[in-house]
Amino acid sequence: MRILVITFSRGVNPGTFIQAFGVQTGLRKIFPDSEIVFLNFPDFKRGNQMARSGKISIKTYIFQKGAAAYRMLRYKMLEQKYFIYTKQKVDMFNYDVTSINFIKSYDLVVIGSDTILEEVTGSKGQIGLNWMPLNVPKVYFAASASPANFEVNQDLMEVASMALHIGVRDDLTIDLFVNRLGLSKDMVLKQPDPSYFLDLSLFDLKPKHRNLFKREERYVLYNFNSGFPYRKELADILRKLGYNVVSTAYNPYADICLDKLDAMEWAGVFRYIDLSVTERFHDSVFTLRNCKPVIAIDWEKKRFSKNGNSKTLGILSDYGLEKYHVNLKEYEHLDIVRKLILDSILIDRDSIQIMNNKYIDYARNLLYVIKSKI
Secondary structure, three states, X not given: OEEEEEOOOOOOOHHHHHHHHHHHHHHHHHOOOOEEEXXXXXXXXXXXXXXXXXXXXXHHHHHHHHHHHHHHHHHXXXXXXXXXXXXXXXXXXXXXXXXXXXXXXXXXEEEOOEOOOOOOEOOOOOEOXXXXXXXXXXXXXXXXXXXXXXXXXXXXXXXHHOOOEEEEOOHHHHHHHHHHOOOOXXXXXXXXXXXXXXXXXXXXXXXXXXXXXXXXXXXXXXXXXXOOOOHHHHHHHHHHOOEEEXXXXXXXXXXXXOOOOOXXXXXXXXXXXXXXXXXXXXXXXXXXXXXXXXXXEEOOHHHOOOOOOOHHHHHHHHOOOHHXXXXXXXXXXXXXXXXXXXXXXXXXXXXXHHHHHHHHHHHHHHHHXXXXXX
8 A cells, every 4th residue: 555644744843753753653553564655745834934033132043043953954864764755746735737646646645643734725725735635545644723713615624524534633623623614523533643652762862961860950841932922031930949941942041952852862851851841732742641740831822723722732631731731921920830830749640641541542543443444
């Protein structure tokens, strides 16, 4: 069987690589002899990453971009090692007959995971290949449309209904398929992020990085982009509470910057930290998978749905930890975050592990449900 995967996998976001690696790992469990190829397409989400926020210094900007450029080289090495990409590059929203015939040559198209469904149409108004409007065997594989702030129509409903399996990653996307597109609840299954297919023993730091973590000290993973208005203030609060502040991207307010790790090393950081305070979805996932507490903070409007929901809130809610999600809109809310950090010590780690095991078992069992539909 020839399988074409349509998902994000490139760039310097470790969660992007890890989820793609998880998709491939899951597919190999049920189709071990298949040819699995990732579609080569322009990243329609990336935008202008070279722009500098007016709130950071030129020095910080240079350090950030220097570290990101180095990580990019390391990530490309991982991509070459683990993934096969199509030689043909296909524009998701401006495709032609040649691209259509190329995609139709595959036996199965797998869409997801990640927020691959976040965009629907391009400038010409045609539904994007990320939704796969072509008449081909397709499955949605832990796909997400979060925050799903777009308009829907009958054409999109018909495209979605043609899928052999609809597995979506979060309640926001379930709501989109069921309540807005009108599909039957029985057709739409909640499917865990594919990183749950990955054994944590695959991931670790090199000795020189492991040695930065001392047994007698406490460490918090602290990841926010440079536009976060309280990046310095919240880092100072964490230090006053006795934590060493660790970032996996360049952050002038961190005590330890592990800003040159590749994605596999990034996933190894979580065994050495005691807590995460982060805006990143996969930071939250891997913190929980390592049975550590996380304070998940949303602050950018574009990450929220119209009703205030988000993918980070979704993952914490699945663990019964929605209390530890914060919509940080005002400086005064930092006191709320401080109290949650203190309360996080009381989180029952055994309960987190029980949920981890449920997620892993369900994700694996769902693979065979998918296989039975193909």
